Amino acid sequence: MVTKVKVVRDILEVNERVAAENRSRFDATGVRVVNLMSAPGAGKTTLLERTISSLGSSLRMGVVEGDIQGSQDAERIERAGAVAVQINTDGACHLDANMVATAVAELDLAALDLLVVENVGNLVCPAEFNVGEHAKAMILSLPEGDDKPAKYPLMFHESRVLLINKMDLAPHVNADPERIERDARTINPEIEVFRVSCVTGEGLGGWYDWLRALQGG
Amino acid sequence: MHELSLAQNVVEILCEEATTHGLTRITSYRLAVGELRAVVPEMLRTCLKIVGRGTAVDGAAMDLQVVPGRIHCSCGEMFDVSELLFLCPGCGRPGGEIISGQELMLVEIEGD
Numbered sequence: 561m562v563t564k565v566k567v568v569r570d571i572l573e574v575n576e577r578v579a580a581e582n583r584s585r586f587d588a589t590g591v592r593v594v595n596l597m598s599a600p601g602a603g604k605t606t607l608l609e610r611t612i613s614s615l616g617s618s619l620r621m622g623v624v625e626g627d628i629q630g631s632q633d634a635e636r637i638e639r640a641g642a643v644a645v646q647i648n649t650d651g652a653c654h655l656d657a658n659m660v661a662t663a664v665a666e667l668d669l670a671a672l673d674l675l676v677v678e679n680v681g682n683l684v685c686p687a688e689f690n691v692g693e694h695a696k697a698m699i700l701s702l703p704e705g706d707d708k709p710a711k712y713p714l715m716f717h718e719s720r721v722l723l724i725n726k727m728d729l730a731p732h733v734n735a736d737p738e739r740i741e742r743d744a745r746t747i748n749p750e751i752e753v754f755r756v757s758c759v760t761g762e763g764l765g766g767w768y769d770w771l772r773a774l775q776g777g
Numbered sequence: 778m779h780e781l782s783l784a785q786n787v788v789e790i791l792c793e794e795a796t797t798h799g800l801t802r803i804t805s806y807r808l809a810v811g812e813l814r815a816v817v818p819e820m821l822r823t824c825l826k827i828v829g830r831g832t833a834v835d836g837a838a839m840d841l842q843v844v845p846g847r848i849h850c851s852c853g854e855m856f857d858v859s860e861l862l863f864l865c866p867g868c869g870r871p872g873g874e875i876i877s878g879q880e881l882m883l884v885e886i887e888g889d
Contacts, residue, residue, distance in 0.1 A: 564887045571881040685779035746871035
């Protein structure tokens with residue numbers, strides 16, 4: 561006999577449940593967690609190296625490194641002076657709450673003020689999977705083009721912060737940071753935008769202040 | 778390629794529902810997927826076939842209903858998202874509250 565059943569269940573409910581458990585663990589130790597997302601090559605790891613060397617003396621930082629394969633990024637973070645745990649997703653294009661739960665089990669969360677989850681390079685999927693973070697931050701580098709907010713709106717909608725990176729390349733690329741900022745605010749009026757260069761250090765003060773403020777909030 | 782992860786979640790939930798309702802096999806089911814989720818239906822379909830092999834979902838027909846993105850602006854205007862930018866055609870202001878378009882739901886199953 562054929563049975564028809566109305567169910568109405570959220571497909572991501574399993575992930576949401578684990579994300580809530582992660583969040584409880586973070587809150588129990590007082591560590592603040594940022595989920596950092598961008599396309600590959602936008603400058604996530606370089607931003608973190610800069611951030612660690614500038615804030616490392618006042619903020620105890622840890623990084624969960626998500627990559628499809630390899631551990632180069634975790635090695636770079638450790639050389640910069642922070643604790644790092646590498647996750648290899650073996651092909652998956654984003655981190656989910658379960659993977660982050662496994663990684664943070666290796667960290668002494670009570671010894672950290674700030675934990676950054678460096679997501680897999682991708683402008684689509686990471687925005688859909690909460691990992692228990694307090695805030696999502698994203699990087700768009702100028703050479704990627706100023707049409708990206710319109711093409712990938714979900715990540716801009718979900719992020720509290722947008723760093724427009726590689727501003728030092730502005731004279732050489734045909735992309736308008738004004739348009740990026742305007743379109744990002746059209747999708748998400750609350751988004752904080754910092755125009756930065758992780759090579760020259762330009763504009764990073766605003767990002768550091770935001771991270772410090774997150775500690776208080 | 779979030780379709781593969783989504784497919785894994787869908788199959789897991791379908792198998793749970795099959796057990797809950799005493800079904801040995803799911804013959805068809807319906808998903809509601811919001812436009813703003815950027816899911817490629819054909820890719821999801823392929824992933825579901827692969828992930829579903831050897832489970833109670835194997836061979837089930839999938840019906841995918843796309844839910845349009847709709848925004849409720851603070852000026853009171855309701856509008857469909859166009860070109861994925863959230864600009865109110867009434868007052869010209871950006872943002873607004875997303876009313877629909879972010880769904881990822883299993884809504885109905887059929888089995889025996």
